[in-house]
Amino acid sequence: MQLTVKLFAYFRDNRFxxxxxxxxxxxxxxxxxxxxxxxxxxxxxxxxxxxxxxLEKVPAPGDQLAIFPMxxxx
Amino acid sequence: xxxKIFRVNMSDLSAKxxxxxxxxxxxxxxxxxxxxxxxxxxxxxxxxxKNNKLVFAPGLLSGTQAANSGRLSCGAKSPLTGTIKExxxxxxxxxxxxxxxxxxxxxEGLPADAGKWYSLHLTADGVxxxxxxxxxxxxxxxxxxxxxxxxxxxxxxxxxxxxxxxxMLGANISIKDPDNHLRSHGRGGLGAVMGSxxxxxxxxxxxxQKVAIAxxxxxxVAGRTFAKALIDNPISKAxxxxxxxxLVNIINESGGLPTRNFTSGQFAGHEAISGETMYDTIxxxxxxxxxxxxxxxxxxxxQIYADAKGHYKTSGFEYESxxxxxxDCCVDNLDHIAEADNIMDDLGIDSIETAVAFxxxxxxxxxxxxxxxxxxxxxxxxxxxxxxxxxxLGNGAGSVGRAYGVTRVPVxxxxxxxxxxxxxxxxxxxxxxxxxQGADHTMGYTIATNILGVGGKVDPLSKEGQVELSRNLQxxxxxxxxxxxxxxxxxAALDDATxxxxxxxxxxxRYGIHLVADDVTNLGMSILKTERAFNLAAGFTxxxxxxxxxxxxxxxxxxxxxxxxxDEAIDSxxxx
Numbered sequence: 089m090q091l092t093v094k095l096f097a098y099f100r101d102n103r104f105x106x107x108x109x110x111x112x113x114x115x116x117x118x119x120x121x122x123x124x125x126x127x128x129x130x131x132x133x134x135x136x137x138x139x140x141x142x143l144e145k146v147p148a149p150g151d152q153l154a155i156f157p158m159x160x161x162x
Numbered sequence: 163x164x165x166k167i168f169r170v171n172m173s174d175l176s177a178k179x180x181x182x183x184x185x186x187x188x189x190x191x192x193x194x195x196x197x198x199x200x201x202x203x204x205x206x207x208x209x210x211x212k213n214n215k216l217v218f219a220p221g222l223l224s225g226t227q228a229a230n231s232g233r234l235s236c237g238a239k240s241p242l243t244g245t246i247k248e249x250x251x252x253x254x255x256x257x258x259x260x261x262x263x264x265x266x267x268x269x270e271g272l273p274a275d276a277g278k279w280y281s282l283h284l285t286a287d288g289v290x291x292x293x294x295x296x297x298x299x300x301x302x303x304x305x306x307x308x309x310x311x312x313x314x315x316x317x318x319x320x321x322x323x324x325x326x327x328x329x330m331l332g333a334n335i336s337i338k339d340p341d342n343h344l345r346s347h348g349r350g351g352l353g354a355v356m357g358s359x360x361x362x363x364x365x366x367x368x369x370x371q372k373v374a375i376a377x378x379x380x381x382x383v384a385g386r387t388f389a390k391a392l393i394d395n396p397i398s399k400a401x402x403x404x405x406x407x408x409l410v411n412i413i414n415e416s417g418g419l420p421t422r423n424f425t426s427g428q429f430a431g432h433e434a435i436s437g438e439t440m441y442d443t444i445x446x447x448x449x450x451x452x453x454x455x456x457x458x459x460x461x462x463x464x465q466i467y468a469d470a471k472g473h474y475k476t477s478g479f480e481y482e483s484x485x486x487x488x489x490d491c492c493v494d495n496l497d498h499i500a501e502a503d504n505i506m507d508d509l510g511i512d513s514i515e516t517a518v519a520f521x522x523x524x525x526x527x528x529x530x531x532x533x534x535x536x537x538x539x540x541x542x543x544x545x546x547x548x549x550x551x552x553x554x555l556g557n558g559a560g561s562v563g564r565a566y567g568v569t570r571v572p573v574x575x576x577x578x579x580x581x582x583x584x585x586x587x588x589x590x591x592x593x594x595x596x597x598x599q600g601a602d603h604t605m606g607y608t609i610a611t612n613i614l615g616v617g618g619k620v621d622p623l624s625k626e627g628q629v630e631l632s633r634n635l636q637x638x639x640x641x642x643x644x645x646x647x648x649x650x651x652x653x654a655a656l657d658d659a660t661x662x663x664x665x666x667x668x669x670x671x672r673y674g675i676h677l678v679a680d681d682v683t684n685l686g687m688s689i690l691k692t693e694r695a696f697n698l699a700a701g702f703t704x705x706x707x708x709x710x711x712x713x714x715x716x717x718x719x720x721x722x723x724x725x726x727x728x729d730e731a732i733d734s735x736x737x738x
Contacts, residue, residue, distance in 0.1 A: 096411050097400055097438060105433075123218050130396070138417045139719055140613075140621070153600050154415045160397035160614055160653045161406030161463070161481050 089149035118143035132158030165265035173271030177289035190222035192248040193644035195237025205700035209241035210358040221646015223514035226371040229389040232456030242351035243600035246696040249347035252455030253337025255318040299313025301508035318366030321512025326353030330556030332515040376674030382669035391661035395654040401463040403514035404437030406481040418586035423521040431494025485581035486517030498534025526566035575600035592632035596735040598693035617656035637686035
């Protein structure tokens with residue numbers, strides 16, 4: 089399945105901002121995070137199509153997955 | 163040396179130093195300013211008249227070695243909202259005031275001669291009032307420069323710019339930071355209150371005095387634990403690198419980034435104004451990504467943003483200001499936003515209120531969405547010079563809406579709603595509605611839990627759990643705002659079990675007392691109730707705790723949601 093993966097803050101370092109990529113059916117958010125060399129415990133927030141999602145979630149073809157480290161502000 | 167109350171009466175130009183009343187002993191920061199305003203200011207008074215008082219108070223831990231403890235509270239009845247107000251700022255003055263033994267500075271009355279301007283100078287012995295002529299009409303940067311020359315580089319400076327002199331309702335009060343730049347008591351028009359009292363600046367004498375610590379050893383131990391909790395927190399790392407502006411992309415992704423005067427929840431130009439772009443730009447131009455707004459800060463969320471030639475352009479370049487000029491006004495150019503931010507710092511005007519006012523003015527057709535150059539011109543030529551249009555803008559978003567007949571005016575209690583859309587992030591809508599001080603994200607930052615996954619998770623689009631979330635955060639915030647701590651300690655306090663106990667240990671060691679966690683919660687509740695009682699006596703009712711009508715009627719993309727939390731649920735906020 090084709091997904092758009094978006095990375096933010098220092099997760100972009102030596103990786104990318106946004107990438108369209110093919111993943112096998114059944115791939116979880118956590119699988120994708122690991123495939124990028126990011127440790128799951130460094131991840132603060134994941135969203136699919138602008139909704140928060142768990143690491144166990146399996147995206148559907150065409151979804152946009154956004155991966156953020158732990159961040160704050162205000 | 164015991165802390166004292168420094169009291170200035172501008173009506174007869176007298177000053178005195180008083181003992182701290184028993185009931186105020188355990189208070190500092192917001193807890194103290196709100197208690198004093200509630201005790202001494204007639205709730206129905208005109209905020210710019212003789213019966214209002216302007217109160218400054220360093221936090222309970224300000225002036226100590228505790229990390230991030232250098233925040234100053236400023237309180238009064240707000241001329242923007244008509245409610246009680248506490249605005250909180252960094253800079254060097256909180257620690258200096260605490261070291262001088264100033265528990266609070268209370269400024270009351272109005273000068274008989276309305277043609278004259280004055281300054282206040284604070285030393286450990288008291289306050290000297292002097293007539294001022296040299297810096298009148300000057301911007302804040304020039305005031306700091308002049309006072310550094312007149313009084314020495316180490317002097318603390320609390321100043322108003324031309325906006326405060328003109329009593330614009332968006333006027334702020336600026337505090338000199340460690341690099342001679344500015345931090346601001348931004349919200350609620352407190353600069354207009356200082357201007358009404360004809361005080362251009364307050365200078366604070368440097369001192370070698372130290373604040374007394376009841377148990378120095380325990381203080382040192384707790385201080386180490388507390389600082390470690392802040393430094394080890396991963397959010398501190400991101401704040402140090404990207405500043406608060408790291409939020410642009412995540413709030414945009416969530417669909418809660420108010421865009422084009424609150425008509426959409428996502429901004430096509432988000433990447434250009436994001437924290438990531440800002441960091442890359444700062445590094446490429448030789449600015450400083452990390453900077454502290456007050457000595458002792460270990461988070462360093464401020465920064466020095468340089469222009470294309472590598473010269474200082476602005477600092478303390480915050481997410482909310484960048485959102486307001488960026489997404490809300492559709493300006494996708496960080497240099498224009500930085501320029502506007504710098505002008506607003508110099509004029510001494512709130513960069514949230516004023517930028518949201520520009521968004522409303524754009525909707526009215528006063529200028530075009532996206533025209534950053536025109537925003538800068540209007541700030542300089544209209545607001546800065548006090549033209550009729552400049553005064554309409556300088557009086558805030560509500561003022562622009564009234565002047566031009568705009569109905570989509572994002573304010574609560576006449577204060578502009580900041581950078582998080584309450585339709586798509588519902589917890590923050592409860593905070594905007596119920597805050598004792600008009601719309602203000604910092605009063606109960608539900609974004610932490612609604613969006614960032616800090617302190618648990620509450621679905622931002624659900625109606626469930628939002629009132630309780632906002633209530634708990636507003637109570638905790640009122641307490642933190644009393645300690646002199648930067649609110650960003652909350653990110654560590656919410657998720658690191660060592661942080662809050664260490665903070666309580668610091669308070670106990672400083673004063674030789676025995677607070678437990680419940681005491682801190684009770685303090686927060688009591689502050690909120692004191693503030694609420696002032697507002698009710700000023701004429702506010704639960705009907706004022708509502709969001710503007712358009713939030714209930716206009717769905718916002720991409721989630722196509724409206725504000726749908728009932729009035730009864732909002733009112734249940736106060737059930738504690």
